[in-house]
Amino acid sequence: MKTLGDVKVGESSTIVKLHGEGALRRHLMDLGLIKGTSFKVVKVAPLGDPVEINVRGYELSIRKEEAAVVEVQ
Amino acid sequence: MADSQIHVALAGNPNCGKTTLFNLITGANGYVGNWPGVTVEKKEAKLLSDKNVTITDLPGIYSLSPYSPEEQCSRDYLMSGEPDVVVQVVDATNLERNLYLALQVIETGLPVVVALNMADLVEKNGDKIDTDKLSKKLGCPVMMISALKNKGITELFEQVKKSAASKGQVPEHKFDSSIEDVLDHIENNLPASVPANKRRYYAVKLFERDADACKLINLTKEKAARVEQLVAQCEQDCDDDAESIITGERYGVIAHIIDECLTKAPAKMSTSEKIDRVVTNRILGLPIFVVIMFCVYYIAVSTLGGTVTDFTNDQLFGTDGWYVLGQGRDAYDAAVEAAGDAADSVDPAQYGPYVPGITTVVHDALVAGGTEDGGLVDSLVCDGIVGGLGAIFGFVPQMFLLFVMLSFLEDCGYMARVAFIMDRVFRRFGLSGKSFIPMLVSSGCGVPGVMATKTIENEKDRRMTVMTTTFIPCGAKLPIIALLMGSIIGDSSTTAAWISPLFYFLGVFAVIASGLMLKKTKLFAGRPTPFVMELPAYHFPAIRSWALHVWERCWAFIKKAGTVIFASTVVVWFLSNFGSYNGSFGFLPAMDGIPEEFMDYSVLAMLGNLVAWIFAPLGFSTWQATALTVSGLVAKENVVATAGSLLSVADAAETDPSLWTAFAGMFPTMGACVAFGAFNLLCAPCFAAMGTIRNQMDSGKWTAIAIGYECAFAWVIGLFINQFYNLLVLGQFGIWTVVAIVLLVAMLFQIFRPMPKHAWTDEDETNTASAAVSA
Numbered sequence: 001m002k003t004l005g006d007v008k009v010g011e012s013s014t015i016v017k018l019h020g021e022g023a024l025r026r027h028l029m030d031l032g033l034i035k036g037t038s039f040k041v042v043k044v045a046p047l048g049d050p051v052e053i054n055v056r057g058y059e060l061s062i063r064k065e066e067a068a069v070v071e072v073q
Numbered sequence: 074m075a076d077s078q079i080h081v082a083l084a085g086n087p088n089c090g091k092t093t094l095f096n097l098i099t100g101a102n103g104y105v106g107n108w109p110g111v112t113v114e115k116k117e118a119k120l121l122s123d124k125n126v127t128i129t130d131l132p133g134i135y136s137l138s139p140y141s142p143e144e145q146c147s148r149d150y151l152m153s154g155e156p157d158v159v160v161q162v163v164d165a166t167n168l169e170r171n172l173y174l175a176l177q178v179i180e181t182g183l184p185v186v187v188a189l190n191m192a193d194l195v196e197k198n199g200d201k202i203d204t205d206k207l208s209k210k211l212g213c214p215v216m217m218i219s220a221l222k223n224k225g226i227t228e229l230f231e232q233v234k235k236s237a238a239s240k241g242q243v244p245e246h247k248f249d250s251s252i253e254d255v256l257d258h259i260e261n262n263l264p265a266s267v268p269a270n271k272r273r274y275y276a277v278k279l280f281e282r283d284a285d286a287c288k289l290i291n292l293t294k295e296k297a298a299r300v301e302q303l304v305a306q307c308e309q310d311c312d313d314d315a316e317s318i319i320t321g322e323r324y325g326v327i328a329h330i331i332d333e334c335l336t337k338a339p340a341k342m343s344t345s346e347k348i349d350r351v352v353t354n355r356i357l358g359l360p361i362f363v364v365i366m367f368c369v370y371y372i373a374v375s376t377l378g379g380t381v382t383d384f385t386n387d388q389l390f391g392t393d394g395w396y397v398l399g400q401g402r403d404a405y406d407a408a409v410e411a412a413g414d415a416a417d418s419v420d421p422a423q424y425g426p427y428v429p430g431i432t433t434v435v436h437d438a439l440v441a442g443g444t445e446d447g448g449l450v451d452s453l454v455c456d457g458i459v460g461g462l463g464a465i466f467g468f469v470p471q472m473f474l475l476f477v478m479l480s481f482l483e484d485c486g487y488m489a490r491v492a493f494i495m496d497r498v499f500r501r502f503g504l505s506g507k508s509f510i511p512m513l514v515s516s517g518c519g520v521p522g523v524m525a526t527k528t529i530e531n532e533k534d535r536r537m538t539v540m541t542t543t544f545i546p547c548g549a550k551l552p553i554i555a556l557l558m559g560s561i562i563g564d565s566s567t568t569a570a571w572i573s574p575l576f577y578f579l580g581v582f583a584v585i586a587s588g589l590m591l592k593k594t595k596l597f598a599g600r601p602t603p604f605v606m607e608l609p610a611y612h613f614p615a616i617r618s619w620a621l622h623v624w625e626r627c628w629a630f631i632k633k634a635g636t637v638i639f640a641s642t643v644v645v646w647f648l649s650n651f652g653s654y655n656g657s658f659g660f661l662p663a664m665d666g667i668p669e670e671f672m673d674y675s676v677l678a679m680l681g682n683l684v685a686w687i688f689a690p691l692g693f694s695t696w697q698a699t700a701l702t703v704s705g706l707v708a709k710e711n712v713v714a715t716a717g718s719l720l721s722v723a724d725a726a727e728t729d730p731s732l733w734t735a736f737a738g739m740f741p742t743m744g745a746c747v748a749f750g751a752f753n754l755l756c757a758p759c760f761a762a763m764g765t766i767r768n769q770m771d772s773g774k775w776t777a778i779a780i781g782y783e784c785a786f787a788w789v790i791g792l793f794i795n796q797f798y799n800l801l802v803l804g805q806f807g808i809w810t811v812v813a814i815v816l817l818v819a820m821l822f823q824i825f826r827p828m829p830k831h832a833w834t835d836e837d838e839t840n841t842a843s844a845a846v847s848a
Contacts, residue, residue: 018317023140024603029320030136031605032170035313037324043349046358047497050604056169059349059608061493063500066603 004039004053005067012040013072020069032056033070077125079237080155084147084178085162086171087133088609090190093618094162094220095130098122098230101621114527115146120230129156135170137177139285141530151181152271158184158237160229165189165202165217166610168335172327175211179244180277182270184236185213188229192217199338207334212245221615241270246330248322255307256280262296280304281316345486345610353490362494365482366513373475373517381470385463389431432459449660453646460714462639466631468518468548468710473627475517475548480622483510484614489606496604502588503597505529505604508538512545512584514626519543519762521626523769531602537591539769540779543758544583546576549709550754552727556713557750559733561743576754579790583755587786590823596778598829630761641707641760648677649700649718672719677703690809691752691788692745692795702752708759744798748791755787789816 007013015037018025032055033039039055050063085091095101099118120126131150132143139145151159161178163171179185187207189195195202208215214232218225247253259276267275267290278286279300292300304315311318352361405424421427429437436455444450482488488510496506507529515522522542529535546554554576591597652675654664661671672678681696681703688694688702697719704711713727720735740746757763757780767776796813799805 024605026138026140026316027135027603027605029317030138030173031607032173032324034317034321034324036321043353044355045353045493045497046355047494049497049500050493052353052493052608056167058167058170059345059610061489061496061604061606061608063496063604065601066605 001071002073003068004041004062004070004072005051005064007041007072009041009044009051012038014038015070015072017071018069019071024066025069028066028070031060079126079234080157081120081126081128081233081237082151082156082159083128083130083162084151084159084174085131085133085190086135086164086174088607089133089162089164089171090220091130091133091162093615094188094190094218094226095128096615096617096621097220097223098226099128101617122227122230126230126234134174136174137181139283143530145285148181151178151183156183158186158233160233161185161187162190163187165191165195166198166200168202168331169324169327172330173323176244176246176323176326179211179213179242179246180274182241182243182268182272182274184239184241185211186229186233186236187211187213187215189215189217190220192225193219193222201336203334203336207330210245210330210334212242243270244273246326248319248326251310252307252318252322255303258303259300262292262300263290264292277319280307281319343610348611349490349608352487353493358494362491365487369475369478369482370516373471373478377474381474385467385470389463431463435459448663452650452662453643456646456718458639458643460642462635462642469627469631471548472517472630473623476514476521476623476626479514479517480619480626481614484619484622486609486611489608492604492606493608499588500601500604502585503592503601504534504537504588505531505602507604507606508534508542511538511542515542515545515547517548518630519545519547519758520630520765522547523762523765524626524629526769533597533599534602536770536775536779537588537597539766540591540782541584541587543762543766543783544587544755545580546754547709547758549759550576552713553705553709553750553753555727556716556732556736557746559727559730560737560746576750579751579754583786583790586820586824587782590820591782593823593826593829629765642711645677645704645707645711645715648680649675649715652676652678687788688752688791690795690812691748691791692742692799693740693749695739698739698749702749702756705753706757706759708761709753710759712753742795742798742803744795744802747798748795751794752787752791755790756784757787758783789820793817 002013004013004015015033015035017035018028018033020028037055039053042052042054042059044051045061049065050061051067053060053062083091083095095116095118098120100121101118114132116130118128118130120128129150131147134141134144134147137144137148137151139148150156159178159181161175163175165171175185175187189202189204202217204215204217214236216225216229216232218229220226248256256273256276259279260272263272263275263279275286275290279290279292282304287297307318308315313321351357354361405421405427408424421429432455436451439451439454440446482491491509492506494506495509499506499508508526510528511522511525513522514525519542522545523539526535526538526542529538557576649672650661651659652661652671653659654661654667654671654674657664661667661674664671667674677700678696681699685694685696685699688699693699700719701712701715704715713732716736717732720732720739737746740749758766763776763780766779767773770776770779792809792813793816796810799807800810
């Protein structure tokens, strides 16, 4: 399974499915990370984590650990 | 509803300009309180242009889900029946995500007015929004405004008053027909007591299996089963869970609305992206951050702020006095030098427009009014009150400058990037990058630092940040560090420069070690908090909000200083000036035959002796050292001044070599001296900060845990320093050496052992597990 954390900086992809559960999953959905949403990984923080993605016209910071629940194409 | 009174709720995403709007329309004179039971801030104020309109500023949220306290408070308030109308503030430059909350608010059935904020930026970007069409699609009025530029606000509130008189709307937007069918069925199963305009809201909530809403509606067993069956069928058909289906439908509706109402100019790289290319750059990000922080502290503490603070301390409040615009200062200094030993007889007023210091003025006025020179009243007022207040207000200029810069960095969006850059570091000990901001603020003053923790959503993270943030040396601890340096090394200028940062590292070490240790205790066990954060676009902050931010922080300090610290300064003065000598109790300096060191007979000395045994293992058991620690608990600003008066060094400053010698004389060894410093820098902060901790924790138990932990940690570190100094340098070994070694091993074990298993089972998981079992 390829996840959001595996997408390289500068690449775009589309969300296939949101795994995980509870508050984190709902929060990611509320922020617009749902099935079929395309996004671009803009950059990675100086210490290697978290990453910054551009989704639905805004910038979102997400740790690689949490990005692992987002399955992408 | 009384025809004149209108309650307006302000709702919106974080960073949509809601607070700017609130400050603008209410004149920022809001009443700030907490929502009952949680530490989410609630702001309420009257509209400036119409006192019959009360505005409630809801916390910035992304959704009305039941998962975070902010979201829960917001929806509880919206459904409470109090608000007559909701102003939904929408960042027009990011319609897509902002409309997601707007749709949910519209579904509550309350009258809604959508305020498209940042209209000026939309225009600047060349985008066009068709507000009439948007209004039709959403089924509620839509107004273009700019809170920053004060545009469209009057029109907005005319509309708000009109809408408040209406009954509210049934939402216009429709989901996919298969979902709508299910929602219709659920609506039909709702009890008749649910009013027409709220039926859709509850139907959607029941579809989502929202626990709070289910409890509130309390369907009969039969109906609940019917609804569950409908939802389960729908989930099977869509091959997705109910929450995902609804979220997907909402974003689907939004995509459709945006297609019709928004014409976007061809995309070009925004200013924000250009700035971020540099400041959060993989290679340059960290160095730039270090440089920015260095500049902030260099300006606030070392150069500008330091000068102003010295002026306030020595000249404005002290006995030095000052020259208007410095005229005559050089001539006076030359005259003092020429006079040599007779310097006291040089009259400063001869050399320019001289203004005497407040202490001098008050002292002269008292003596002229018939008060005894050096007597009870003179001493209380000049040494106790004016001296105490001066020491505290001296920090205001430094703090003001620090907060001007930190608040700017926060309001313009840079601090969110700092959290992004630093998150990796803080995650290692279970915190997130968000904990870094309170710690930065704490380096100025712990009071606003502890207050800054309120932006941390997760309760455990917030508590741990509150507990550890005051380990960072605040401005008031710097003179203690300087005094220690002088005492240990004797001469500050050359060698001491590298030691003072050591105490900063000690503070940072205390934060890290505490984080690692506490995270493994039952109190803080749990999964690391997710760090999913929006990085808002950079913008120049609204001057009004920025100023308000600075003011709130400085005011928090001044208020505490004027009340708690002031009162305690007076108490300390009484304790150290009153006592019994030769069998009679009274004002010591006025007693017959009292020796110069009258404080040896004071109440403070008696109290100091009572608790001195606690500090014996740390090497300092004289009552003076204990009394200094006590005065440090009141306010760290007091320590140097108290040291001066306890050791009978007049006009003591931390840079005075005679104070260094006297201070060093209090301790048997250098190890004890350093242990004293470490204990005072790490133990519970001042009264004011403790009061703020009490407010933030909102629990007596947690306040006690926080302060108890800080003191215990400080004591242990002090013990290490003294005992290991004795062992390694002096070759002494005793029972306390054994205790120190045992504690050190225990501490290292707690820091380095792997995360225990139980730590990962947090409440959420336990709940889901038990739910699964019962199902």
